[in-house]
Structure formats: C-alpha cells, structure tokens
Amino acid sequence: MLTSRSIVFVVSVLILWDGARGFMPLFSSNSTTHRDITRQAVLRKTAEVCRDIAASDGRTFNLTINNALTVEQVQSACSGNSTSILSSVMYHTSIASMYFSNALVDVVYALSEEHHFDDETFKGGREVLTSDVFAVKSSVKQENFVAGRFALGRACHTLQDFYSHSNWVELGKTAPYSALIIPDRSLENLAGPNVSTCRNCTNGDCTNNILPDVLQQGLLTSGYFNIFSSEKPHGKCSHGGFFDKTSRQPPTGGISKDTVDSSHGSLHQQAADLAVNATMELLEDIRLAVGDNNFLSLMGLSQSTVLCFVIDTTGSMADDIAEAKRVSFEIIDSKRGSQQEPSAYILVPFNDPEFGPLIMTTDADKFKAEINKLSASGGGDIPEMCLSGLQLAMTAAPPSSEIFVFTDAPAKDADLKSTINALIESTKSVVTFMLTDVLSSRRRRGVGGVASRAMSQADAQLYRDLAKASGGQAIEVTKSGLSAATTVIEDSSASAVVNVFQVVSNPGKPEKFNFTVDDSIKNMTLYITGSSSLSFSLSSPSGASQSSSVSSGPLASMTTAGNLRRLSLNTDNQTGLWEIDVNSNDPYSVKVIGQSSVYFIYNLVEPNEGAHGDYSLKEGRPLTGGNATVLVTVTSDAVKITEVTLYDSSGPTEVNGTLQARPVSDGNILVFFPNIPSGDFVLRIKGEDSATATTRATPTSFQRQASTQIKSSSISVTAQVTSASIEPGSSLSVPFTVTSMSNGAVNPNASGTFSIKAQNDRSYSSSSPSSLSMSEGKANGTVTITVPSSAASGTDVTLTITAQDSAASDINYTVLRFSVTAKVTDTTRPVCQVVSTTGDCSSSVCSSSQWGLTANISDGVNGTGIDSVTLRQGSGTLNTTSSSSGGVNITVATYSASCCSQSVELKILDKVGNVQLCTGQAKVATTAAPVTNTTTNSTAVGLHSVSLRRPLWVSLLLPLVWWY
Numbered sequence: 001m002l003t004s005r006s007i008v009f010v011v012s013v014l015i016l017w018d019g020a021r022g023f024m025p026l027f028s029s030n031s032t033t034h035r036d037i038t039r040q041a042v043l044r045k046t047a048e049v050c051r052d053i054a055a056s057d058g059r060t061f062n063l064t065i066n067n068a069l070t071v072e073q074v075q076s077a078c079s080g081n082s083t084s085i086l087s088s089v090m091y092h093t094s095i096a097s098m099y100f101s102n103a104l105v106d107v108v109y110a111l112s113e114e115h116h117f118d119d120e121t122f123k124g125g126r127e128v129l130t131s132d133v134f135a136v137k138s139s140v141k142q143e144n145f146v147a148g149r150f151a152l153g154r155a156c157h158t159l160q161d162f163y164s165h166s167n168w169v170e171l172g173k174t175a176p177y178s179a180l181i182i183p184d185r186s187l188e189n190l191a192g193p194n195v196s197t198c199r200n201c202t203n204g205d206c207t208n209n210i211l212p213d214v215l216q217q218g219l220l221t222s223g224y225f226n227i228f229s230s231e232k233p234h235g236k237c238s239h240g241g242f243f244d245k246t247s248r249q250p251p252t253g254g255i256s257k258d259t260v261d262s263s264h265g266s267l268h269q270q271a272a273d274l275a276v277n278a279t280m281e282l283l284e285d286i287r288l289a290v291g292d293n294n295f296l297s298l299m300g301l302s303q304s305t306v307l308c309f310v311i312d313t314t315g316s317m318a319d320d321i322a323e324a325k326r327v328s329f330e331i332i333d334s335k336r337g338s339q340q341e342p343s344a345y346i347l348v349p350f351n352d353p354e355f356g357p358l359i360m361t362t363d364a365d366k367f368k369a370e371i372n373k374l375s376a377s378g379g380g381d382i383p384e385m386c387l388s389g390l391q392l393a394m395t396a397a398p399p400s401s402e403i404f405v406f407t408d409a410p411a412k413d414a415d416l417k418s419t420i421n422a423l424i425e426s427t428k429s430v431v432t433f434m435l436t437d438v439l440s441s442r443r444r445r446g447v448g449g450v451a452s453r454a455m456s457q458a459d460a461q462l463y464r465d466l467a468k469a470s471g472g473q474a475i476e477v478t479k480s481g482l483s484a485a486t487t488v489i490e491d492s493s494a495s496a497v498v499n500v501f502q503v504v505s506n507p508g509k510p511e512k513f514n515f516t517v518d519d520s521i522k523n524m525t526l527y528i529t530g531s532s533s534l535s536f537s538l539s540s541p542s543g544a545s546q547s548s549s550v551s552s553g554p555l556a557s558m559t560t561a562g563n564l565r566r567l568s569l570n571t572d573n574q575t576g577l578w579e580i581d582v583n584s585n586d587p588y589s590v591k592v593i594g595q596s597s598v599y600f601i602y603n604l605v606e607p608n609e610g611a612h613g614d615y616s617l618k619e620g621r622p623l624t625g626g627n628a629t630v631l632v633t634v635t636s637d638a639v640k641i642t643e644v645t646l647y648d649s650s651g652p653t654e655v656n657g658t659l660q661a662r663p664v665s666d667g668n669i670l671v672f673f674p675n676i677p678s679g680d681f682v683l684r685i686k687g688e689d690s691a692t693a694t695t696r697a698t699p700t701s702f703q704r705q706a707s708t709q710i711k712s713s714s715i716s717v718t719a720q721v722t723s724a725s726i727e728p729g730s731s732l733s734v735p736f737t738v739t740s741m742s743n744g745a746v747n748p749n750a751s752g753t754f755s756i757k758a759q760n761d762r763s764y765s766s767s768s769p770s771s772l773s774m775s776e777g778k779a780n781g782t783v784t785i786t787v788p789s790s791a792a793s794g795t796d797v798t799l800t801i802t803a804q805d806s807a808a809s810d811i812n813y814t815v816l817r818f819s820v821t822a823k824v825t826d827t828t829r830p831v832c833q834v835v836s837t838t839g840d841c842s843s844s845v846c847s848s849s850q851w852g853l854t855a856n857i858s859d860g861v862n863g864t865g866i867d868s869v870t871l872r873q874g875s876g877t878l879n880t881t882s883s884s885s886g887g888v889n890i891t892v893a894t895y896s897a898s899c900c901s902q903s904v905e906l907k908i909l910d911k912v913g914n915v916q917l918c919t920g921q922a923k924v925a926t927t928a929a930p931v932t933n934t935t936t937n938s939t940a941v942g943l944h945s946v947s948l949r950r951p952l953w954v955s956l957l958l959p960l961v962w963w964y
C-alpha cells in the first residue's frame with residue numbers, strides 16, 4: 001500500500017523520470033519507438049487485409065508489403081480504382097490515437113510491472129494484455145471504434161515491451177511468442193522464482209550476462225526494474241539503465257533492448273522487428289474476431305467522414321426534424337455503396353429533461369429507421385438539454401468529425417460550456433449549429449398546439465461561441481429557409497474536404513483577407529455569415545472580381561439562407577492568391593473549403609523531463625507565456641511544409657513556429673513555439689508541392705488551416721490516473737492538481753479559489769469538489785467516478801475536469817478516457833472436431849464430383865457459447881445446427897463443396913471473441929482420408945502438423961500457414 005507521503009514521493013520522482021521504460025514511446029533519432037512499431041504493424045496488416053479483399057474480388061493489388069510502407073501508399077492501394085479525391089486524414093488520425101494511447105501506458109502504468117512484462121510477470125502481463133484485447137473486441141462489437149483504438153494502443157504497448165524486456169530474442173527466437181495472445185495456451189519453460197538467470201556485466205558490457213544454463217535450457221525470464229529500491233530476487237536479471245536501481249545490485253547491469261544504448265542495445269533492432277511481427281499477429285487475431293470490414297474501420301481506413309446529428313425533439317421542431325431527415329436520406333441514397341458513403345452515422349436526440357440515447361451505427365438503414373422514429377413533442381417555453389446531447393456526440397464521434405446541431409431553443413445546460421469547449425479542443429470536433437427562428441421572439445407560431453420557443457440574441461451567442469471555438473458555423477435561418485442552409489451538410493460530407501482559410505471577426509470591422517489556392521483544390525466553396533447589411537467583394541488571382549450584390553457572376557454562384565451566404569466557385573482559374581474585402585461592422589465569419597488530398601493533422605505534445613528526451617501527448621491548453629510543441633503530419637507524400645504559424649485573427653497576430661525535422665521521421669515534423677501570447681489561435685500551415693516543383697518553373701504553394709482554436713491558459717490541470725479501465729460496479733478515484741502559472745512556471749503568490757467541474761459523458765455518478773482553494777499557487781482534489789454494474793463491457797467513459805479562475809476569465813482542463821471492461825473468464829477458444837468426411841475427389845474432372853465434411857463445434861461447459869461459424873476459405877456451402885449433449889451445447893457444421901475447391905477453413909468465434917480456426921480437406925482416393933481438426937490443445941499452428949504429415953498439401957496450405 002502506498003501511504004500519502006509515499007504517493008507524494010512517487011509523484012515527485014515520476015516527474016523527474018520520464019516514464020520511458022520499454023521502447024521509446026514516440027520519437028528517437030536512432031532507435032525504433034513504440035510509435036514506429038505500431039505504425040508499421042498497422043500499415044502492413046491493413047495492406048494485407050486489403051490485398052485479401054482485392055484477391056477475393058478478383059482485383060489486382062500491387063503494393064509490396066514491407067516496413068517502409070507509408071500511410072498514403074496503403075490508403076491509395078486499399079482504395080483500388082477509386083476516382084474520387086483521396087484523403088488519409090482519418091487513417092493518420094486513427095494511427096496517431098493508437099500510438100498516443102500506447103505511449104500513455106508508460107505514464108498511467110509507470111509502476112506496474114505487468115504492463116511491461118518486467119519482473120518475470122509473464123502470467124500477469126498476459127492477463128493485462130488479454131483484458132485489453134477483450135476490451136478492443138467488445139468495443140468493436142458495439143461499433144465503438146474510437147474506444148477500440150485506445151484499448152488497442154494499450155495492448156500493443158504491453159505486447160511490444162515483452163520483446164525488449166524478456167530474453168526471448170537472446171534465446172534465438174525468430175517468431176513471436178504466440179502464447180501471449182492465446183490465453184488458453186500454457187506458458188512453458190519459465191525460469192522459476194529460485195532459478196538464477198543472470199551474472200554481473202563486466203565493465204558495463206552486458207553482452208553475455210544471461211547465464212549459459214538459462215540459454216541452453218531455453219528458460220524464459222525478464223529483467224527486474226525498480227526506481228525506488230535496489231532489491232530483487234537472488235540471481236535475477238535486471239532491466240538496466242539509469243533509473244533502474246536493481247541493476248546496481250549483483251547481478252549488475254541489465255538485459256533491456258529498449259534503445260540502441262540499452263544494456264542489450266545490440267539486439268534492439270531484432271527486438272523491434274519481432275515486436276512488429278508480434279503486433280501484426282495480435283492485429284490478425286482481432287481481425288479474425290471482428291471481421292475484415294470492422295477491422296478496417298478500427299484501423300480508420302475510411303475515405304469518408306461520419307454523419308453526425310444532434311437534434312432537438314421538442315414540439316416546435318417538426319419542420320427541422322423533417323429537414324434533417326430529408327438531407328440525411330439524400331446523402332445516404334446518393335452515396336450508398338461508394339467510398340463516400342459516411343463511415344458511420346451518429347444521432348443524439350435531446351429535449352428537456354431527456355437527452356440521448358446516443359445512436360451510433362455503420363448501417364445506413366438502421367440510421368434511417370432511427371431518424372424516422374424521431375418525433376417532435378412536448379416542450380414549450382423551456383430551454384433544452386442541448387449541450388448534454390452534444391457532449392455525447394462529441395465523445396463518440398471520431399476526432400475531427402463535423403457535428404450538426406439542430407435547435408430553436410436556448411440551452412438549459414449552459415453550465416456545460418467549459419466542458420464542451422474542452423471536448424472541442426480535445427477531439428477537434430467541428431460543431432455547426434442550425435438555429436431556426438432565432439429572431440422570432442415576438443412572432444409565435446403554433447405547431448401542433450405548441451408555441452415556438454424564443455431564442456434571444458444572447459441565447460444564440462453561446463452557440464456562436466462554440467461554433468467559433470470549433471471552426472464550425474452558427475447558421476440562423478427561418479424554419480422555411482432551413483433546406484437552403486443544409487447544403488453545408490452535403491458539402492461537408494464530400495470526400496477529402498479541407499479548410500483553406502477561416503476567420504471570425506467579432507466585433508466586426510471592415511477588413512481585407514488573402515488566401516492561397518493551390519491546384520490540388522477542387523470544388524472550392526466559400527461561406528460568409530453575417531448580418532444582412534454585410535457586403536463584400538471577392539477578387540481572383542487573375543484580377544476578376546465579383547461583389548455581394550451579384551448572385552451569379554464571373555467567379556461564383558451565390559445562394560443566401562438566413563445569415564449564410566454560400567458561394568460555389570467556378571472551376572477555372574482558381575490557383576493563386578485570392579482576396580476578399582468584407583465590409584461590415586457586425587460580427588461576421590468567412591470560411592473557405594475545398595476538396596484535396598493535401599491536408600494535415602496535429603497534436604500538442606510536451607517534452608518529458610529526464611534523460612530520454614522524448615515527448616508525450618499534451619492534454620489541455622498550453623500555458624500563456626510558456627512554450628508549445630506541435631507534432632504536425634501532412635497527408636501527402638508529395639508536399640513539403642515550409643511554414644507553421646499560430647494565427648489570431650482578432651489582432652491580427654501570427655506567431656511563427658520553428659520547424660524541427662528530427663528526431664521525428666516519416667513526413668512528420670515537430671514545430672516549436674517559444675512564447676505563446678494569450679489569444680485565440682488556429683494553426684496554419686504553408687508549403688510547397690514538391691512533386692510538381694521539378695516540372696514547373698515555380699513550385700505551387702498551398703495553405704491549410706486547422707478548424708479548432710487553440711487558447712492559452714495560466715492554469716494547469718493535471719490528473720494522476722492509475723488505470724485506464726474500470727470494471728462495471730466499481731469506482732475509480734482520480735486525484736488531480738490545479739496550478740496557477742505565470743510565464744510557464746508555478747506562481748507561488750497566487751491565491752483565491754478555482755471553480756471545478758468534473759463531468760462524464762455517461763451520466764455515471766461521480767463526486768468531486770466544486771471549488772478548490774489555492775495554497776502557494778496549487779490546489780489538489782479528487783474525482784471519484786462509479787460505473788454501474790449494468791454497464792456493458794466495451795463502453796467507454798470520458799471524464800472532463802475543468803478549472804476556472806475566480807474572475808471567470810481563464811479556464812483549463814484535462815480530458816481522460818476510460819474503458820469499462822468486465823473481467824473475462826472465458827479465455828479458452830472454442831473446440832472444433834471434424835467427425836466425418838464424405839465424397840471422393842479423385843476424378844480428373846473436378847466439377848463432376850462433390851465432397852463434404854461434418855464438424856462438431858463447442859465452447860465447452862464454462863464457455864460463453866458459440867457466436868458464429870463462418871467460412872474463411874472454400875467456395876462450398878456451410879450449414880450449422882445446434883444440439884446439446886451432456887449439458888454442453890454442440891454446434892454441428894456441415895460443409896459441402898465441389899471437388900474444384902478441395903480445402904475448407906472454418907472460423908469459429910465465441911461470444912467474447914476467442915477465435916478458433918478449423919480446417920478440412922477433400923478425400924483423394926490415392927491417399928488416406930485427409931481429415932484434419934484443430935482443438936484447443938493443438939496450437940493455432942496445428943496446420944503445421946497437417947502439412948508435415950502430408951507434404952502433398954504443403955503448397956496448398958502455405959498461404960494459410962502464413963497467417964499465423
């Protein structure tokens with residue numbers, strides 16, 4: 001047990017220690033990181049799945065699968081002959097969320113040996129891994145891919161650490177240790193607790209420190225690690241390195257292969273390569289359990305965005321609901337079956353006091369059915385639970401999704417504004433509001449006997465502020481004008497939409513703005529919101545211009561809906577520098593979008609203190625007067641970033657960042673901003689198209705702008721999380737610290753109180769202080785969150801803690817995500833036994849004869865039961881029937897096929913996602929009856945023994961064996 005004093009000690013030591021134990025989490029100039037390993041494995045496995053799908057569709061797939069794949073190459077190869085503009089934003093974002101979650105294991109579970117396979121915790125480590133893998137499978141089952149990626153990132157970390165921390169590589173192994181991801185296999189040849197495994201390193205050289213006996217007998221061990229104490233069991237190996245006190249105690253030195261400079265650094269690359277293969281094996285297990293389509297969704301390999309609606313369902317909303325239905329059906333029906341079909345549909349209804357439930361599905365028909373069920377009823381003059389509904393949508397949608405909110409009422413839960421702002425910044429969601437009848441407070445219209453609600457300008461301001469913070473728009477129209485405004489929803493559901501330029505002027509003042517359009521941009525669209533007195537003039541690079549009084553001119557055709565003007569630009573002569581001259585003294589916004597493969601993603605990161613010099617993801621706002629580092633990734637292999645700035649349109653100010661290519665690789669750069677002023681910034685990038693640079697006199701330059709505003713703060717909020725998962729029916733306490741900062745350092749003279757809000761998106765019961773008093777600039781609190789026992793495994797919960805200063809002028813936050821994971825007790829795979837084979841395939845004309853087999857399938861007495869039996873290979877027909885024998889449910893599978901398809905592979909899943917493969921082969925009279933089966937005792941590599949006994953089939957089965 002840790003006492004409170006030792007917790008303080010732990011925390012302060014951890015601040016010095018950067019937590020890196022295992023491969024470096026994110027960046028290294030000369031070693032392979034968790035990020036590299038995860039990325040390579042994801043790219044290779046995704047490419048394999050696409051290759052197999054292409055093969056089964058009879059398409060060619062030309063990509064060579066190796067560790068040098070780029071995100072763009074895989075995305076493009078997987079998109080086949082698609083003619084639409086490709087975007088790899090989702091894929092990049094998903095991979096980033098997996099490697100950031102991977103890296104977080106070093107922070108959250110810094111002191112847990114199981115999470116890193118330290119201290120010979122093979123059994124415990126496998127339990128941790130198994131539990132994360134089940135969390136992935138159950139999240140995917142609920143189509144909750146965002147949560148699935150977080151759990152997958154964690155699982156990858158623990159699995160990858162095994163290859164650095166154990167002596168698997170030293171034992172000469174060249175294949176991954178499959179038993180780690182197959183929990184019903186026994187862990188064999190573990191060095192017992194009393195077996196010495198290491199001897200002293202000599203003069204810092206640890207090359208031969210593992211005892212020869214251990215290597216000869218093939219005993220598995222791993223290094224002991226402790227940052228506080230040098231104690232370890234007698235004769236055991238240590239992890240090694242500066243922070244590991246046990247390595248200074250005999251046997252001295254260590255065996256880790258974390259980096260090229262580790263005790264066994266010469267084996268680092270071998271360990272990293274094996275970790276890539278092991279990660280691929282884990283991904284294959286998940287692929288089998290969830291199916292190819294779900295697997296690709298989990299990887300984020302999608303061209304399209306989600307369609308996400310948050311809809312007020314009170315009485316006066318009937319027209320709006322009808323319009324949301326019309327526009328969504330139109331999008332669905334025009335894109336169904338194409339690569340632009342939305343990757344998922346999210347719907348959150350709200351009124352008062354209800355909000356939710358969240359409906360999230362990849363099935364367009366299910367979404368249609370759900371939106372059809374919405375009906376406007378009740379309500380009246382009261383405000384509605386708009387922000388609660390929005391919170392649900394934001395935590396469920398993938399990062400950077402655009403969310404459309406339909407309402408005609410003020411928000412009753414306006415106190416959630418700080419939480420929503422935090423989630424906007426954390427998820428980079430773009431929120432666009434469709435506000436109907438804002439100005440109609442004096443006009444009462446009866447709808448089904450219910451008076452229309454009044455939304456004052458002040459009420460609407462909350463929505464405008466959120467739209468502005470997220471890069472969305474607040475569109476104010478009459479009910480009858482709504483259908484002209486929903487064109488923005490269709491625009492945003494096009495493929496590869498990018499933000500070229502965006503500005504919000506509030507208070508408005510007349511101003512000229514310039515933006516560069518490159519020749520990769522197609523279908524350029526310009527939006528202007530503002531009062532009816534606003535006027536503007538748009539000028540193209542060739543000098544042509546068009547004023548706001550012209551609705552169809554040389555440059556664009558314009559439509560007006562409420563406060564929104566939408567200009568669809570004519571296609572010719574778009575490349576170059578444009579200018580828009582806006583004349584208005586009321587608030588207004590300008591936004592320029594287009595379709596292009598060239599875009600970027602970014603994440604704020606912060607350097608870890610301590611020896612390693614790595615970075616971790618930064619949650620919350622950067623400190624005013626402090627510095628900030630941003631990891632920027634461009635979604636194209638063919639462009640070069642030349643400039644990254646933080647742009648504040650209110651000044652206007654633009655802060656230049658310094659670009660640092662190293663220690664990052666693969667097209668990412670770190671950008672350093674030394675001194676962040678206060679203000680509302682957006683990240684802007686400029687660059688050049690390097691591909692065309694050689695073929696052109698002058699390279700084309702491009703600019704892109706992020707949607708989400710970055711605000712700085714003088715408050716720091718940090719939480720000390722010790723677990724990323726919570727069991728149903730249990731509670732988790734999260735201690736957190738709020739600090740008043742000045743110029744990037746703690747301000748010890750600060751006094752007063754912070755008001756605190758701790759909000760979770762599941763409405764789970766939680767307790768937290770509502771205010772905290774500072775002492776020497778700091779205050780500590782604890783949030784306790786309780787998950788009901790009815791919560792389903794695979795649910796995720798997002799906890800947002802915000803702290804506001806007493807002047808209510810400054811805010812900061814942290815956003816924490818947890819998986820609800822029930823303990824899985826069924827860790828054994830189903831059993832499959834082929835009981836008979838019929839037919840004979842010895843005839844020379846294969847199409848003239850048939851063969852078949854019957855297999856008995858069971859999940860055992862203690863299993864969760866058979867979920868599905870499907871054909872993985874073989875073109876015959878499969879039938880299954882269920883029966884019961886001796887209290888055990890048996891599924892009987894019968895397969896019959898033409899002799900032209902002589903082998904079959906069945907995939908058997910139980911209810912929690914344990915996978916068994918079962919193979920069979922037609923009889924050919926010249927050889928003995930070739931019946932095969934795999935059971936839980938034979939390993940998943942059971943095919944090997946088949947192949948060995950019957951060399952004839954080796955060539956046939958090789959493509960299968962390859963899977964393992």
Ligand SMILES: *[C@@H]1O[C@H](CO)[C@@H](O)[C@H](O)[C@H]1NC(C)=O
Nearest residue numbers: 028029030031260261612613
């Ligand atoms: C690897 O990089 C680290 C950090 O930059 C450096 O300290 C170390 O000397 C390098 N090791 C080798 C073998 O180049």
Ligand SMILES: *[C@@H]1O[C@H](CO)[C@@H](O)[C@H](O)[C@H]1NC(C)=O
Nearest residue numbers: 059060061062063077080081
């Ligand atoms: C794949 O390569 C073949 C032969 O090099 C070529 O004919 C085919 O067009 C390529 N297919 C694609 C999709 O690139």
Ligand SMILES: *[C@@H]1O[C@H](CO)[C@@H](O)[C@H](O)[C@H]1NC(C)=O
Nearest residue numbers: 057058059080081082083084
């Ligand atoms: C892509 O290929 C598929 C199958 O080969 C074909 O049906 C489809 O028409 C092609 N699409 C395009 C846009 O060429």
Ligand SMILES: *[C@@H]1O[C@H](CO)[C@@H](O)[C@H](O)[C@H]1NC(C)=O
Nearest residue numbers: 174175176270273274276277
């Ligand atoms: C990883 O797998 C690939 C392909 O299966 C193989 O070529 C390679 O040798 C393996 N790497 C290691 C380190 O075992």
